[in-house]
Structure formats: C-alpha cells, structure tokens
Amino acid sequence: MNVDDLLDAPHVDVPTVPAPVDCMPSLLAVGQVAPVVKVDYYGGTAWDVCDMGLARMALADRRLSKDVELTPDWMRVPGVMLGAQPRAEVARAMVMSEGSEHARIRSVHARIFTPRNTEKWAVRLTQLAEELLNELAAEAAGGGEVNLVERYTYPIPLNFLCEVLGLPPKMHAIMRRATDDIIYSPDQATRAGGVGALAHAVAEWADDPSPLNEGVITGLLEAIDGDEAITVNEVVAWTVGLVMAGYESTASLISSAMFEALSRPADRRPRTEAEIEAWIEETLRVHPPFPHATWRFATEDLDLGGYLIPQGAPVQINVAAANRYRHGELADDFDPGASRDHVSFGLGHHYCLGAPLARVEARVALSAFLSHFPTARLSETTAVGWESEWMTRRIKVLPVVLAEHRLAQPGHGRRDQHG
Template sequence: MNVTTKTGLAQAPETTMPTDPGLFDCMPDLLAAARVAPVVRIPYLGHHAWVVCDPELVRAALTHPQLEKDITLVPDWMRRPGLMVGSQPPPEYARAMIMSDGEHHARIRRLHAPVLSPRNTERWGERVGVKVDGFLDELEQSSSRSRSRPGPGSGSGSGQSAEINVVTDYTHRIPLAFISEMLGLPPEAERQLRGITDVMLYSSDYPARTEAVGALFGAVEGWVRDPAPLRDGVITGLLASSDGPDAAVTEGEVVVWTLGMIITGYETTGSLISASLYEALRRPAAQRPRSDEDIAAWVEETLRVHPPFPHPTWRFATTDIDLGGYLIPKGAPVQVSIAAANRKPGEEADSFTADRRGQGHLSFGLGMHYCIGASLVRLEAQIAVRGFLRRFPHARLSTATAVEWESEWMIRRMSVLPALLT
C-alpha cells in the first residue's frame, strides 16, 4: 500500500538490494526489487537511498535537472572510507567527470574529447587488435601443449585442451593491457592495477578497500609527479597541458581523470567481453554470431542484459522532486536501475535474445552524461569477441567447473568463465 507524504506524493516503499559485494549474481535480486514499485527505497549505511526502476522514469531521472551529480552534494554519512563516492577527492583538488555537472562537466568532457575522437578510436582499435591476437596466440599455444601431454594411463596426448578461465586468461587481460598502453603506464603497472582494482571494487573488507583506493591513488599520483617511467600516452599528453601560466589542467586533475579512465576503461570493458563470450559459449556453435554485423549486435544485446554497472553513479536531489507520483526528497541520494530499465516488464535475469540486438538499452546512460568512451568500449568488445570465436570456433563451456559471478548492486562481473577450447 502506498503511503502518502505531506506533499501529497507517495512515499517510495522500502525493499532490499545486495549493497555489499560478494561471490553471487546480484541481477535476480535487483530485478525482484524493481518489481516492488517504480521507485523504491533501499536501506543503506544506516539511512536510505532511492532507486528509480521504471524504464520511463529512469529516462526522466537520467536527464532531470534537479537530480545532479555534483560531488559537493554527497552527504557526510556517505563519505565512508572504501566507498567509491566516499573516496572522491575534494572539489578544490580536482573534479571527476562522472561526479560533475554544468560548466565543470562540460569543461572536463571537452578536454577528454580529443583523446576519444573517431580518428583516435580507430587507431586505438588497431592496438586492441594486436593485443587480442597476442593473447589468442598464447591460448592456442597453451591448448596445443595440453593436448600433446600424455593422458592418464596413456602414452599419447589426451586430444583435449585443458580447462581455462576465460576471464583471467583472456577477457580482462585485453582492456587492462590496452588501457595501460593508452595511458602510457610502465609495463609492471598491469599486474599492480589488477590486484588493486579487484580489492577496490569487489572486496567486502572495507579497510582493505580503503587501503586499495589509497594504493591506486598513490601509484597514479607518483606517475604524474615523476613521469620519467611513463611512455608517451594520455597521461603525458595531459601533463603537457598542465605546464605554464596558461595551463588547461592541473596535476590534480590529471591524477583524478587517470583514475577514472582506469576504472571505466578496464573493469567494465572486461566485464562486457566476458558476458558476451559467456552468452556465446553456452550456445551451440551454429547459434553464435559470425559476421561483424552480428557480433556488433551481440555485444549490444549483452550490454542490455548484462550492464557492467546495473546501477551507474549517484545523483542527488537538489529539491523535492515528483517522479511518477513518488516523492524524492531534497538531499536524497538516488540511483537509477539500468538493469530494470533495459528489460521489458516480466523479463527475468536470463533473458538474452540475439534477435533483440540490444534495442533500447541505456547501459551507456543518456543525455549529457552519456558515456564519452562508448564507441571505444564497443570496438574493444567486438574485436575481442570476434577474435576468440574465429580462433576457437569449437570452444565450449566446461561442465567440470561452475560459472561464477561477483557483484553488489552497483557493479557486476563474471569471475569464473570455465571453457574448453577444443
């Protein structure tokens, strides 16, 4: 039953979502919560957060002028160490694109645009292709060695490749290697970043997450202050803009913007590639995408069903808001359920349908905060999926090991994707 507030608007009913990370798939719980009401309240850190679930209201919320993404609006109770929003630096140090609005957001976006121009995206795609081919060569060589090893009780090879975890052996290696090259990071940074970001995003140990945030910030700040170990790349390009009296950016901004590119350019892209290959490997080879056009559509459908950010980033109500007859009070922290908005009413978690081709998904957002790197993410995923399926057309899911997810309400990825390549 709806409770009416003193404003005459309905109070969003309370329900739950998994707000702490763990080794589970959050998607069924997120969709169940979305069926409670178009707007719900979630107990969070001893207070409440509002979640918009109805597809049309999600579209309205993503572009609502009174739902702002300004870091200065984060309430004190949300500035908890270990939380991404609580780890944002003060605005006088630097503002991140994802937590800025108005002139601040427009300026940051304008300075990022040349890096992600169509010409650069094409060039980046060529580099992704080189890395994909290299990782596929490694998989192929490893598979050949395993087939040539003697089987139990036999003097000859087993004829079957060993099981691999596609996530750790392939899908997450690609964007990590690419973003490291794109940024110009030293070679040893890849291993360092993988360990740090795993803890930052998916550990339920908040002191450990706090330490990981500090480690990542410290590493990037060290590179920015002493760029000697860096190769030419985005960081050195931004630093060139920070020199002199007419500097376009500050060193603090280079640090914060680099952090954002690492998280969005690595983790979420790897998740998209993993989920795309999961949907392919669980089907017979004849039902998998073959042409470039079909692979592109397959990636779009994966974005619809498996958005790496089921709930993207925080917005804050700057006044009492009427959203579909529900009150979102001034100061309320708000999430939008991309997971629910991407689906038709009644669709369950397991609803991948290749013919849908991702139609209408909002996984890259809407309006001024539409993901500036969407074209590059799509291109990376398409190159990675195409390369794997063409190199290993008979690959299949292993039946000896279960597929595993890890997630919470805001971020979701596959951690184990077991496969046999032949």
C-alpha cells in the same frame, strides 16, 4: 506539485557489499516491487529507480545533479564507490561534476576519445587479441580448460588501457590488483587502501613521469600549464577514474558476451559483423557491467512517476532492472535479434564518453575469439563464478574448454571467413 499527493516509495532490501555471488536476481526482484523503491545504504537511505521510462526521465533531469558537493555526509564512507571520489576542493571528476566544470573536464577527455583515435586503437586491439589467442594455442591442442577471464577477457582491456595511459608492462599487474581491491574487496579498509595506493602511484608519476611511456598521463601533465588550467590533483583523480572505469567495465562486458556465446551451440553464435554488433548491444542490456548508474542528488522535491524524491535525496538508476522491464513486463531473454534499447551507458550530458571505444573492444575480443576457437565450449565440470554488489558485477571464473584452434591468417578476419 503537491507533495502530499505523491507516493512514498516502498522500502526494499538490496545487497550493497561485494560478495562472490550474482546480484542480478536481487536487482530484478526489486524491479517487481515498484518503479521507485528506497534502499538502505551505509546508514542512510537511497532512492532506486527501476522502470525504463522513469530511468530515462531521471537520467535526463538536470534537477538530479551529479555535483559531488551535494553528497550527504553519511555517504562519505572511505572505500565505497562514492568515497573513492576526491573532495570537490581537491579535484572534480567528470562523473561527479556539473555545469562549467563538467563541460571543461569533458572537453579535455573528448580530445582523447575521438573517432579517429578509436579507429586507430581498433587496430592495436586486434593485435592484442591475436597475441593472447595464439598464446592459448598450446593449451587448445591438449583440450585444456582455462579460466578465460584471467587469460583473455581481462588482459585485453587492461593491457590496452595501460598502453594508452603510457604505463609500462610491469605496472599492469599493479593496476589489476588495485582495482580489484577498490571495487570488489568486501573489506572497507582494503578498499580504502586500494584507492590510496592507486592515487599515490599516480601522484608519484605526476611528480616524476620518467617511468612512463608517452600516453594520456604524460599528455595531461604537459597540459598543466596550458589554457585549461589542469592541476596535478586533477591529473591524479582523472587517471584513477580512467583506470577504475576504463577497463573493469569493458572486461566485464567482454566476459558476459563470451559467456552468452559459449553457452550456445557453435551454429547459434554470432558470425557476421552485424551479428557481433547486435550481440554486444544485447549483452549491454542483459548484463550491464555497472548494474546501477553513478549517484545523483535531488536539488529540490521531485515528482518522478507519481513518487516523491525529496530534496537532497541520493538517487540511483537501477540499470539492470530498467533494461529488462518495459511498462512492468519483463524482457528477460537474451535475444540479439529483438533490437531492444538499453541505458547501460546512460543518457544526456553524462552519457559515457568511452562508449564507442568499449563497444569496439568488445566486438574485437568476441569476434577474434570465436574465429580462433570455433568449437570452444563452457566447462561441464567447473561452474561459472560471479562476483558483484549493487553497483558492479562481473564474471570472475569463466571456465572454457578451448578444443580446436584456428590460426588466423594475415589480412583474413571474420568478414573474410563468413562473407
């Protein structure tokens, strides 16, 4: 490889600070500039991969490492997403580790996110959906308008994850406030404080697990003296990671799937299990909850599609642009029947371990809502509100007029109603 023959990626401006706006237009505009671009990020420069073909190559290339020790000093900003990662000597997280350490951590988590557990959890998710939807029945009778984010799309994954972790109900609101501060506060001090508060809370539970119910946290604590040599610091770091990524991204996915459904007439919404599944996949493509994949670092000079990625460079995959661009052409319409692929859960050895569970949560939530409220619609007076930055994106306000409510009968789900 002759470095002098490679292209220098053009410099673009991308919003990196959380704000009550939708970042998607900016991220897609970047994809029109070049397949690889450079972006200013907290005083340094990052390389952003926007083309689907190159994104797939980058996600699978082991020379783009996720080892947290490769993070340049200028990126270690308290309160930003990478700054929320612990130092390597304290604890390694699955998302920012490689080699034997990544394999060890992934093995521990894989015993939690098993197909058997996912099947079992689907039953509990259905129960949670029914409980929340029946609570909305009184408001539906009066034709009331609700923010579905606060009443449904966030409570389902939050309540579920807290149950899986073993957190009593009184702790659910604490988790929601902490993750909101960490991910979406525009104030760095608030974000850093949120990370510290969440880690401190988990550390206290590790020291005294008596307030916890039996769940993932108690299971990890019991394994500290086991064969995997899990440390208390790892239990803290992994729990914080599960809280931050385990429900926030799923809640965003559910909200976006609901938004796309309620934007259409009732007869154009998904009905069968197959249609629901295709709807969720298209939502993942068009509305990835994390518009950028987590960081990678070049371990040597790389040729990526004719562009130079210099050794040590921080690299991001612009999932939002890659999902919609195919060989320079924009596939911007929401079309579940087109069966287009996406990289919203990544690829290769860092493919999202929780992807099957996230899909189940989204399918259950969407199916149950459309079954209960077949004539629900978006508000005509209150706007849908987005909140985002270049790594995270969600709907914060999803105003819905519930209209008719159909009480579910025991044993009669969407499959029974629609064949």
